[in-house]
Amino acid sequence: MTQVVQGTPIRADVRDKLIVALDYNSVAAAEAAVAQLGDVVSFYKIGLELAVSGGIDLATDLIAAGKKVFLDLKLHDIGNTVERATAAAAERGFDILTVHAYPMTMAAAARGAAGSKLEVLGVTVLTSYDDADLAATGVVGGVTETVHLRAGQARDAGIAGVICAPTDAAMVRAILGPDRRVVTPGVRPKGAAVGDQKRIATPAEALAAGADRIVVGRPVTAAEDPVAAAQAILAELQGA
Ligand SMILES: O=C(O)c1cc(=O)[nH]c(=O)n1[C@@H]1O[C@H](COP(=O)(O)O)[C@@H](O)[C@H]1O
Numbered sequence: 613m614t615q616v617v618q619g620t621p622i623r624a625d626v627r628d629k630l631i632v633a634l635d636y637n638s639v640a641a642a643e644a645a646v647a648q649l650g651d652v653v654s655f656y657k658i659g660l661e662l663a664v665s666g667g668i669d670l671a672t673d674l675i676a677a678g679k680k681v682f683l684d685l686k687l688h689d690i691g692n693t694v695e696r697a698t699a700a701a702a703e704r705g706f707d708i709l710t711v712h713a714y715p716m717t718m719a720a721a722a723r724g725a726a727g728s729k730l731e732v733l734g735v736t737v738l739t740s741y742d743d744a745d746l747a748a749t750g751v752v753g754g755v756t757e758t759v760h761l762r763a764g765q766a767r768d769a770g771i772a773g774v775i776c777a778p779t780d781a782a783m784v785r786a787i788l789g790p791d792r793r794v795v796t797p798g799v800r801p802k803g804a805a806v807g808d809q810k811r812i813a814t815p816a817e818a819l820a821a822g823a824d825r826i827v828v829g830r831p832v833t834a835a836e837d838p839v840a841a842a843q844a845i846l847a848e849l850q851g852a
Pocket residue numbers: 633635659684710735737738739740775776777797798799807809827828829830831
């Protein structure tokens with residue numbers, strides 16, 4: 613299905629490339645954003661803030677309304693807990709679930725998602741980290757080296773793919789090959805406020821580097837006109 617957005621017909625496959633992060637502290641605020649964005653946005657992310665504000669049940673309504681939903685809980689725990697939490701997310705009909713990209717965690721999540729449509733993505737190195745931030749956690753090796761290592765471990769664990777910065781996407785795509793998912797937050801349209809992100813690129817640059825989908829929060833949700841902001845990103849993705 614092709615949707616006409618401000619004179620630009622946006623293909624359905626392009627629309628699914630934009631995941632809007634519903635980073636709100638109430639279900640009512642998230643519902644208002646979804647209502648405002650209407651048919652423009654087809655894929656939403658429920659993250660930590662909304663999840664602890666009662667937002668996980670919102671997913672059921674979004675899925676019933678035909679939206680795709682990414683549950684961003686960045687799981688990391690003992691294998692039994694991760695496997696069972698992943699299986700529960702699969703049972704609820706989520707499309708994507710994040711776990712931290714540690715080998716045992718990813719392997720447990722792969723077991724939990726087995727036989728379901730749930731795509732488990734391993735978070736490699738957060739887009740708000742630079743080399744110094746990573747070094748402060750005790751990790752030996754810089755961001756590039758660590759993302760390289762963790763992308764290979766995600767592939768070997770048999771999960772669907774990874775979350776990485778758009779600036780890492782080309783390297784990660786080469787490691788994962790064409791069949792796995794590369795999803796990039798840390799995306800900023802030209803001129804948008806950077807906020808706490810450190811490794812960023814534009815929507816078009818992210819796609820050109822090999823991302824399948826991009827995650828965008830504040831550049832849409834904090835925009836004066838969120839609908840126009842989302843439409844502009846979609847037009848940029850389609851032109852990429
Ligand atoms: O897993 C994520 O989605 C994620 C990983 C990462 O490395 N960086 C990152 O920003 N995110 C999420 O992506 C969204 C980015 O939001 P904005 O910075 O507002 O566009 C937030 O919901 C973050 O939690």
